[in-house]
Ligand code: 8NA
Ligand code: MG
Ligand code: MG
């Protein structure tokens with residue numbers, strides 16, 4: 001297998017595993033590392049096969065995160081690029097055929113409005129959400145990984161434009177769009193980073209900050225709209241002018257300080273909730289922190305495994321933080337780092353590998 005294919009497969013499979021395993025704990029209150037490890041041990045003990053060596057039943061199902069990422073992948077592959085009508089159709093058909101995949105509380109209204117052949121402006125339903133503010137949820141970020149693979153040969157401005165086009169179908173709030181861009185850029189950067197030497201985490205954060213700084217500066221220059229965009233939060237880190245840049249600075253600080261940052265501080269500063277601003281930075285941090293040695297129960301795990309387990313241990317929106325962290329980690333470490341037993345226990349892995357193969361074929365030819 002080529003190195004690129006391994007990283008494409010790692011990224012899409014990593015995303016599926018983070019969603020499936022993370023969904024066991026989503027918004028379920030406080031969970032301990034030992035509890036998560038018990039789930040992992042049971043996955044590894046089954047090895048994904050029964051005692052006759054036959055593949056066992058899927059133990060963990062994917063949720064909205066993967067359901068929507070599959071639509072993104074399928075549409076980009078089919079049309080060799082972004083095709084608004086087709087992507088909308090895939091989102092709405094997917095939702096109609098399986099509405100119980102755990103979608104966010106309000107995005108379903110968008111799907112219902114989009115499912116109207118008379119509708120002319122397909123971005124209108126998203127813009128109308130929350131009295132015209134748009135959703136700041138992480139639903140755009142959680143599904144964006146195929147766009148990063150598709151953009152492999154392109155630069156960051158292409159990544160940003162494509163991400164915006166895909167995200168605005170459901171999420172028009174600038175923080176949701178910027179979160180999806182941050183996630184997509186992180187996967188793109190991870191795919192391109194040299195993985196034969198230890199990851200330069202400072203450089204990784206600096207690169208992301210360069211792009212996010214430009215976005216946040218541009219946003220500050222825009223005239224303030226009549227209905228100010230508000231974000232329901234008590235986190236002081238999010239009341240700043242450039243909250244994504246602030247969080248990236250904090251990520252760098254946590255990675256370099258001698259004392260291990262506590263989960264509580266991460267939740268207080270980076271967040272672990274269903275907003276984009278309150279979850280994408282946590283996913284990026286989970287990947288970066290797991291590239292460095294750890295003590296305790298995760299000490300002997302590889303960095304991909306650490307990323308998923310660590311991301312879930314932040315509590316809150318566990319499936320979404322783990323799917324985003326898993327996508328970045330898989331893009332960096334490749335499919336060889338992803339335990340086989342984890343793959344066989346989770347729904348949607350075979351399809352993820354197929355999408356990765358098709359996307360790799362596309363970028364290798366273009
Ligand atoms: P969304 O657009 O419905 O946003 C999710 C939620 O965020 C909404 O229901 C609101 O509560 C809140 N919200 C978003 N924007 C605003 C705003 N401008 N003003 C006030 N409140 C706002 O859906 P999404 O696709 O962004 O959601 C993604 C998340 O939902 C993922 O975690 C996914 O796994 C799923 N999920 C959510 C819950 C939950 O309890 N919300 C539970 C399971 C799954
Ligand atoms: Mg979900
Ligand atoms: Mg908006």
Ligand code: MG
Nearest residue numbers: 026317319320
């Ligand atoms: Mg979630």
